[in-house]
Amino acid sequence: MKIMSVNSGSSSIKFKLFEMPSEKVIASGQVDKIGFEDAGFEIEFNGKEFEKTLPIKSHTLGAQLIINGLIEHKIVKDMKEIAAVGHRIVQGGEVFKEHTIVDDKVLQQILDLADMAPLHNKAHVISIKAFREVLPNVPHTVVFDTVFHSTMKEDAFMYAVPYFWYTDHGIRKYGFHGTSHKYVSELTNKILGNKKDSKVIVCHIGNGASISAVRNGVCVDTSMGFTPLDGIPMGTRTGAIDPAILNYIGEKLNLSSAEVYEILNKKSGYLGISGVTSDARELEQSIAEGNKRSKLAFDLQAKRIADYIGSYYVYMEGVDAITFTAGIGANSPRLRKLVCDRLKALGVKIDDKLNEAKAQEISTKDSKVRVFVINTNEEVVIARETLKLIKRKA
Ligand code: ADP
Numbered sequence: 001m002k003i004m005s006v007n008s009g010s011s012s013i014k015f016k017l018f019e020m021p022s023e024k025v026i027a028s029g030q031v032d033k034i035g036f037e038d039a040g041f042e043i044e045f046n047g048k049e050f051e052k053t054l055p056i057k058s059h060t061l062g063a064q065l066i067i068n069g070l071i072e073h074k075i076v077k078d079m080k081e082i083a084a085v086g087h088r089i090v091q092g093g094e095v096f097k098e099h100t101i102v103d104d105k106v107l108q109q110i111l112d113l114a115d116m117a118p119l120h121n122k123a124h125v126i127s128i129k130a131f132r133e134v135l136p137n138v139p140h141t142v143v144f145d146t147v148f149h150s151t152m153k154e155d156a157f158m159y160a161v162p163y164f165w166y167t168d169h170g171i172r173k174y175g176f177h178g179t180s181h182k183y184v185s186e187l188t189n190k191i192l193g194n195k196k197d198s199k200v201i202v203c204h205i206g207n208g209a210s211i212s213a214v215r216n217g218v219c220v221d222t223s224m225g226f227t228p229l230d231g232i233p234m235g236t237r238t239g240a241i242d243p244a245i246l247n248y249i250g251e252k253l254n255l256s257s258a259e260v261y262e263i264l265n266k267k268s269g270y271l272g273i274s275g276v277t278s279d280a281r282e283l284e285q286s287i288a289e290g291n292k293r294s295k296l297a298f299d300l301q302a303k304r305i306a307d308y309i310g311s312y313y314v315y316m317e318g319v320d321a322i323t324f325t326a327g328i329g330a331n332s333p334r335l336r337k338l339v340c341d342r343l344k345a346l347g348v349k350i351d352d353k354l355n356e357a358k359a360q361e362i363s364t365k366d367s368k369v370r371v372f373v374i375n376t377n378e379e380v381v382i383a384r385e386t387l388k389l390i391k392r393k394a
Contacts, residue, residue: 001019001020001021001083001387002017002018002019002020002026002076002081002082002083003017003018003020003082003083003084003085003086003383003386003387004016004017004018004082004084004085004086004383005017005018005085005086005088005378005379005380005382005383005386006085006086006087006088006127006131006382007087007088007378007379007382008059008087008088008123008124008126008127009119009120009123010034010119010122010123011032011033011034011035011036012030012031012032012033012034013030013031013032013034013059013062013063013066013127014028014029014030015028015029015030015066016028016379016383017070017075017076017082018379018380018383020083020383020384020387021387023380023383023384026045026075027043027044027045027070027073027075028043028044028045028379029041029042029043029044029066029069030042031056031062031065031066033056034056034057034058034059034061034062035056035057035058036055036056037055038053038055039053039054039055039056039062040052040053041053041054041056041062041065041066041069043066043069043070043073045073045075050069050073058130059126059127059129059130060129060130060133060134062130063127063130063131063133063134063135064134067079067082067134067135070082079134079135080137082135082138083138083139083390084138084139084140084141084386084387084389084390085131085135085138085139085140085141085386086140086141086142086143086382086383086385086386087102087124087127087128087131087140087141087142087143087382088124088143088145088179088378088382089110089120089121089124089142089143089144089145090117090120090121090124090144090145090146090176090228091113091114091116091117091120091121091144091145091146091174092110092113092142092144092145092146092147092150092174093113093116093146093170093174094150094170094172095109095112095113096109096142096144096146096147097147097150098147099141099142099143099144099147099385099386099389100141100142100389101139101140101141101389101390101393102128102132102139102140102141102142106142107125107128107129110124110125110128110142111125116170116174116226116227117227124142128140128142139386139389139390139393141385141386141389141390143179143381143382143385143386144178145175145176145177145178145179146174146175146176146178147178148175148178148179148181148182148212148219149173149174149175149176149178149181149212149219149222150219151218151219151220152173152175152219152220152221152222153220156173156220156221156315157172157173157174158172158173159171159172159173159225159226171226172226173222173224173225173226173230174224174225174226175210175212175219175222175223175224175225176208176210176222176224176228177204177208177210177212177224177326177378178219179378179381179382180202180204180325180326180376180378180381181202181204181210181212181214181219181222182381183376183377183378183380183381184202184204184323184325184374184376185200185202185212185214185217185219185323186217187323187374188200188202188321188323188372188374189217191321191360191361191372192320192321192370195320196216197215197216198214198215198216198217198320198321199213199214199215199316199317199318199319199320199321200213200214200215200319200320200321200322200323201213201214201308201309201312201313201319201321201322201323202214202322202323202325203305203309203322203323203324203325203329203339204325204326204329204376205301205305205324205325205326205327205328205329205332205335206235206326206327206328206329207234207235207236207278207327208228208234208235208237209231209232209233209234209235209239209301209305209326209328209329210222210223210224210228210231210232211223211231211232211305211308211309211312213312213315213316215316220315220316221312221315223239223308225240229264229265231304231308232301232304232305232308233268233269233270233273233297233300233301233304234269234270234301235269235270235271235278235279235280236265236266236267236268236269236270236271236272236278237264237265237266237268237269238264238268238269238272239269239304241264246260246261246264269297269301270283270294270297270298270301273293273294273296273297273300274286274291274293274294274296274297275293276291276293276294277294280327280328280332280335283297283298284332284334298334298335298338299338301335302335302338302339302342303342305339306339306342306343309322309339309343309346310343310345310346313346319346319369320369320370321369321370321371321372322340322343322348322369322370322371322372323371323372323373323374324336324339324371324372324373324374325373325374325375325376326376329373330358330373330374330375330376331358333355333356333358336350336355336362336371336373337350337352337355340355340371343369346368346369347367347368347369348363348367348368348369348371349363349364349366349367349368350362350363350364350367350371351363351364358373359373360372360373360374361373
């Protein structure tokens with residue numbers, strides 16, 4: 001059975017087609033710059049890659065292009081071969097504690113949550129509608145970033161603000177990257193031999209970055225909050241800062257709160273500190289050239305990651321394993337070492353050679369906490385959840 005995972009933004013659609021339940025990737029690709037004359041379409045299968053540049057006016061045309069591409073390259077005979085499509089959704093609020101099959105009511109509920117994730121939820125709905133138009137006879141599912149974190153208790157998810165902000169306006173920590181935290185913590189637990197009461201900390205460090213504390217397979221805390229701006233510094237985001245800064249700097253620089261918010265989201269983090277780049281590889285290059293602010297950008301992030309790990313160690317009453325994942329976590333030995341060197345108080349020791357070699361386990365034999373490096377796979381979680389949902393329905 002073929003299941004497609006879809007991850008859409010306001011101008012892009014990324015997809016992966018899986019054979020399920022074997023989880024073999026049959027094809028993958030993307031449409032980007034939707035709405036532009038020079039939009040792009042890429043498709044990859046059997047080690048072959050095809051690309052073209054063309055105007056793509058809408059998500060519907062993008063979805064059509066993907067399905068036509070699959071047929072044209074004989075990856076599927078016709079669209080009936082696609083048994084279901086799973087769509088990634090960033091914000092499920094408290095409405096969605098489980099992933100679900102899409103109907104009109106679900107679409108409206110996702111739109112109703114768009115105020116909390118304006119950049120994401122609206123684009124997701126546009127994309128789901130597009131795929132439903134192109135593939136009207138297959139089930140579509142929605143898999144939420146927030147669902148994995150919905151198990152947090154009040155002491156972890158509440159902010160100390162007037163209580164009605166929570167009850168009337170949904171102000172609380174939701175957490176994001178849930179599918180990645182789920183995939184990576186499950187795999188870590190497997191390596192740990194599915195031990196009872198396992199305590200795992202997942203560091204998902206990509207352009208966006210978040211940490212989660214997972215006890216016995218269940219998320220108990222995470223660093224991103226009401227939005228993905230909270231937590232540790234990222235490529236362009238601040239992570240947590242004193243909220244009093246917003247008002248102060250707005251007055252000093254004559255900026256509206258929307259303008260300050262934009263800067264906190266898009267011009268801060270690595271980019272803001274270094275003044276050079278938001279990209280970790282370019283940052284490493286700039287450090288090699290002696291740029292002190294680029295070094296500070298990494299150091300600052302590493303300190304904050306270590307701070308979260310320390311607090312989760314206390315919250316879970318110990319930790320068995322710390323796992324690094326995503327673009328930077330899985331690929332930057334420098335970042336992993338910077339973080340682990342700050343965890344001596346927890347008895348964390350890594351082997352520099354294993355770290356450089358990106359071994360699956362990089363801790364030394366006498367480390368009190370095992371340290372792993374695992375590539376994340378959010379798309380496969382979407383395909384797995386989709387398969388579960390359509391089986392349940394059948
Ligand atoms: P997102 O999905 O949040 O956009 P990714 O998880 O793809 O982000 O991570 C992107 C980041 O990973 C970029 O900063 C990129 O430079 C970094 N990255 C990718 N490969 C490497 C590498 N080999 N060494 C260091 N950083 C890397």
